[in-house]
Amino acid sequence: xxxxxxxxxxxxxxxxxxxxxxxxxxxxxxxxxxxxxxxxxxxxxxxxxxxxxxxxxxxxxxxxxxxxxxxxxxxxxxxxxxxxxxxxxxxxxxxxxxxxxxxxxxxxxxxxxxxxxxxxxxxxxxxxxxxxxxxxxxxxxxxxxxxxxxxxxxxxxxxxxxxxxxxxxxxxxxxxxxxxxxxxxxxxxxxxxxxxxxxxxxxxxxxxxxxxxxxxxxxxxxxxxxxxxxxxxxxxxxxxxxxxxxxxxxxxxxxxxxxxxxxxxxxxxxxxxxxxxxxxxxxxxxx
Ligand SMILES: Cc1cc2nc3c(=O)[nH]c(=O)nc-3n(C[C@H](O)[C@H](O)[C@H](O)COP(=O)(O)OP(=O)(O)OC[C@H]3O[C@@H](n4cnc5c(N)ncnc54)[C@H](O)[C@@H]3O)c2cc1C
Numbered sequence: 001x002x003x004x005x006x007x008x009x010x011x012x013x014x015x016x017x018x019x020x021x022x023x024x025x026x027x028x029x030x031x032x033x034x035x036x037x038x039x040x041x042x043x044x045x046x047x048x049x050x051x052x053x054x055x056x057x058x059x060x061x062x063x064x065x066x067x068x069x070x071x072x073x074x075x076x077x078x079x080x081x082x083x084x085x086x087x088x089x090x091x092x093x094x095x096x097x098x099x100x101x102x103x104x105x106x107x108x109x110x111x112x113x114x115x116x117x118x119x120x121x122x123x124x125x126x127x128x129x130x131x132x133x134x135x136x137x138x139x140x141x142x143x144x145x146x147x148x149x150x151x152x153x154x155x156x157x158x159x160x161x162x163x164x165x166x167x168x169x170x171x172x173x174x175x176x177x178x179x180x181x182x183x184x185x186x187x188x189x190x191x192x193x194x195x196x197x198x199x200x201x202x203x204x205x206x207x208x209x210x211x212x213x214x215x216x217x218x219x220x221x222x223x224x225x226x227x228x229x230x231x232x233x234x235x236x237x238x239x240x241x242x243x244x245x246x247x248x249x250x251x252x253x254x255x256x257x258x259x260x261x262x263x264x265x266x267x268x269x270x271x272x273x274x275x276x277x278x279x280x281x282x283x284x285x286x287x
Contacts, residue, residue: 003041010053014060014139014168020052022141022164030054030166032075032114035106036123060113060168065090068174074113074167079104081112090174093181093199097128100183103191116149117167119157119222122193124185126153126223127215131199134172140165153222175211179203180286184278185217186270188261194218195261198226198250198274200282202233209233214246214278219254219271226250229275238283246279247272 011017021028028050031037040046054060060075065086072081078098081087088095101107101115101124115125116136129136129149136147138161149170152160161167175181185197197217203210212233214226229249236242256267 001042001044003038004044004047006048006051008051008053010056012056014057014166017052017054017057017166018139018141018164020050021166024050026163028052028163030114030117032111032117033077033106033109035102035110036114036118036120054166063087065174068176070172070174072112072170074111074117074169076112078102078107078110078112078115082107091132091172091181093128093132093183093201096181097124097183097199100124100185100187100197106191112170113167116152116170117159117161119153119159121156121220121222122218123223124183124194124197124217127197127217127225128183128199129170129172129215130223130225131201131213131215132172132175133213134170136167137169137171138162138165139168144168146171150225156221175201176203178287179211180282180284182278182281182285184274184281186274193261196254196256196267196271196274198271198278200275200278202238202279202282202286204238204283204286207237209236209238209242209283212246212279214250214275216250216254216271216275219256219267221255224253226253226275228253233279238279243276243279247275250275 029048031053060073064071081098134149181201183199186195199215202212212230214230216224229246232245251272254268
């Protein structure tokens with residue numbers, strides 16, 4: 001398939017990119033790694049008049065770990081997330097999740113910003129950003145504003161980002177030292193999107209769960225932060241009854257589409273299994 005025609009721009013700064021976006025509201029799109037956008041353009045599901053390639057904007061490519069505060073530029077690739085020892089030490093679920101995205105070729109150019117800005121419920125990073133309670137920095141003609149990942153996703157491919165804004169950074173506080181984390185993803189084959197996936201971060205103190213946060217991928221129109229499921233674990237020893245309550249609460253908020261990955265009931269069932277496995281693995285990793 002051949003995409004529609006467009007003008008190609010390669011700005012060297014965020015200001016320049018935002019000027020281009022604001023100069024053609026709705027007609028201009030950011031091109032990051034292109035691994036979601038180019039296929040959409042080939043199918044003519046996306047037909048930008050202006051394509052703004054952000055790969056030359058150096059300020060989008062840094063990872064900063066300052067105490068527990070983590071800031072990741074929107075242009076950081078999934079391969080760079082995997083390679084970062086700082087991130088692996090402070091927030092290992094990022095490496096574990098990135099390693100389950102697509103394949104090495106795609107991870108070499110696919111960016112964190114593209115993954116979370118895209119709005120595809122199949123993307124793995126949005127649920128992780130929701131469970132970490134991350135904040136997205138959006139920069140537009142009037143400056144920058146912050147939106148919580150938990151408030152960003154409105155429907156499939158619809159987000160709180162205005163069409164004149166670009167995502168510039170992702171920020172969050174790393175979970176405390178000694179936390180346990182796990183991302184469990186069932187997929188049909190390597191490189192596939194999730195049939196259902198669950199991420200869990202939790203802390204334990206003297207055998208009792210003192211904090212827990214659960215995110216779900218590809219089981220609704222948007223990524224899901226499973227608040228009731230998370231709360232079902234806090235104050236428990238993560239015994240079977242607590243895990244069963246969390247699984248039931250997580251399943252209750254899912255609303256997956258029936259597709260080639262299975263009917264709705266199957267994907268809801270798998271979501272619960274992913275939640276159970278992720279809780280147990282996170283528990284086994286908690287110090
Ligand atoms: C075969 C295949 C398998 C895949 N499997 C998975 C998978 O299992 N899990 C998964 O999570 N992903 C998967 N992906 C998607 C891949 O991870 C993409 O790289 C990612 O979703 C988008 O990142 P990108 O940098 O390529 O963004 P692009 O494709 O360049 O952009 C995606 C969308 O986000 C917008 N955008 C990008 N950056 C910004 C920004 N800074 N500000 C505002 N808007 C922006 C673009 O305009 C576009 O609408 C797969 C892709 C392929 C081709």
